[in-house]
Amino acid sequence: MNEMTRDLQPASGIGDITLGRVEAVSGGGARIRLDGRGVDLLVGNDDSALAMAGEIGSMLAMAVASRSVIATVHALDHDAQGVFAHIAFLGEGDRDAAGRLTAFRRGVTRFPLPGTVVTGVSTADMDAIFSARDIPNIEVGTVHPTQATRAALLVDAMLSKHFALLGSTGTGKSTATALILHRICDMAPHGHIVMIDPHGEYAAAFDSVGAAYGVANLAMPYWLMNFEEHCEVLLTTSGAERQMDADILAKCLLAARQRNRAAEGVARITVDSPIPYVLSDLTTIIQTEMGKLEKASSNAPYLRLKHKIDEIRSDPRYHFMFSGMLVGDSMKSFIKRIFRLPGEGRPISVIDVSGVPSEITSVVASVLARCVFDYAIWARNSAEHPILLVCEEAHRYVPSDRQQNSGPVRRILERIAKEGRKYGVSLGLVTQRPSDLAEGVLSQCGTIIAMRLNNERDQAFVRAAMPEGARGFLDTIPALRNREAIICGEGVPIPIRVAFDDLAPELRPASHDPLFSDLWKRGGDEDALVEQVIARWRNQRR
Secondary structure, eight states: OOHHHHTOOOOTTGGGSEEEEEEEEOSSEEEEEEOHHHHHHHHTOOOSGGGGTTSTTOEEEEEETTEEEEEEEEEEEEETTEEEEEEEEEEEEEEOTTSOEEEEEESOSSOOOTTOEEEEOOHHHHHHHHOOTTSOEEEEEEETTOSSSEEEEEHHHHHHTOEEEEOOTTSSHHHHHHHHHHHHHHHOTTOOEEEEESSSOSTTTTTTTEEEEOTTTOOOOGGGSOHHHHHHHHOOOOHHHHHHHHHHHHHHHHHHHHTTTTTTTOSOOOTTSOOOOOHHHHHHHHHHHHHTOSOGGGOHHHHHHHHHHHHHHHOGGGHHHHOGGGOSOOHHHHHHHHHTSSOTTOOEEEEEOTTSOGGGHHHHHHHHHHHHHHHHHHHTTTSOOOEEEEEETGGGTSBSSTTTOOSHHHHHHHHHHHHGGGGTEEEEEEESOGGGBOHHHHTTOSEEEEOOOOOHHHHHHHHHHSOGGGHHHHTTGGGOOTTEEEEEETTSSSOEEEEEOOOOGGGSOSOOOOOHHHHTTOOSOHHHHHHHHHHHHHHTOO
16 A cells, blocks of 8 residues: 555545445355455555555445445455455444434344445544444544544443453553543543552653552551451461461451440441551450460460561551551541542542552552442442542452462452442453453453554453454454554444554653663763662662
């Protein structure tokens, strides 16, 4: 194809141009023989604006009775008899008296027969297919191969049934995530979005429309943890010893919570109840229980628990969660801050966990996700505030291998994926390694946004997760350019290839990689810089 014609728009009259005829039909697509005009368009012998009509990913139309069946080209081949296009059916619509496409809908009820004439799809038809004027939507880019037809995501359908954004490193995945969330924030300034950011990339991107929390200001109370999360933090053993330690911890933790039961006005509590307690009370109870033992040889579990609690209390890295200042009942203020209640035009909370000790990062994510879900359950039918929970590097929390992570964060995210939409909790999963993500969680995502994937295992995994109607697009995933994606599922009228809009520099995440060729040309003041790094390292402060 001539470079001069590659970026031109389909002309309004392309729907009147015969490109070929149907030769064979199957349930999901057809084989088309392109005639002379279609071949000219395909190889670029025509310098008109029709030159996009034969490209991979372009759309074609076939008249069937009073309907127009729309399909997309996903493969081309050639033999002695001519050039053939393999197409996948997308949907159908009606034609009004002026010949304009109306009432487009996904799926095909009347299939074309062999011999049916194939025409192009005009710009007006493209607008009718992808239009979402009457449905709440956000525009995120343009539909390939056009430069004017806008690609819209149907917000309610996308969020109510979860979504996943997948793409290899360097494809623009973080910027695409920021673009989608910015569009949602613009549309819903009183929304409630919680984003778990493992690398500290997004705080600056949402400075104008959200609030950022890290180890310096998160102030997450340790007593919000349930029993399973306490075990994840405080138990260091495995097997039979771990079960023994867990039994002792359950008894002592319940006693510590009960000391504050009356103050919080709670009649009945369990070991999981989010009732404030003092860490020193817990260690005192453990010490008291250990004193009741008849044999000193059986006090090892108590000593392990006591030493672990003392270690955490004295470690400055854990102060964002285990500080003595977090004893009071701050549950209301914490929920309001993190969930943006009220949002005041800043609907997103970015939780930067890059400074959290790696040993408890999954626990912090678990507490946040569980608070989102529990709040939605108890707010149902009274004070409903739908919440979107976005997890960057989602494969860390719900990996395909249960041996890597079978803890509380995996269980709560799996539960949100399965049950969240009933309670108004939406899950957004962002990952560069979809094959490392639990298949059951990805299968619950109604909308999949797939950017370029270089790994064949990842491509196969996404192919299995995508709905049947999108299979024709899958072969183009390795060939996508940066900031392009295949979007399919509930969030779009039909599967589409999208070129994402540019995002202003100040709205982009800080996800750029160090430039070796540039940084290695600079020098000077290394002594002071190394001292600064060591000071940060030792003080665990950035």
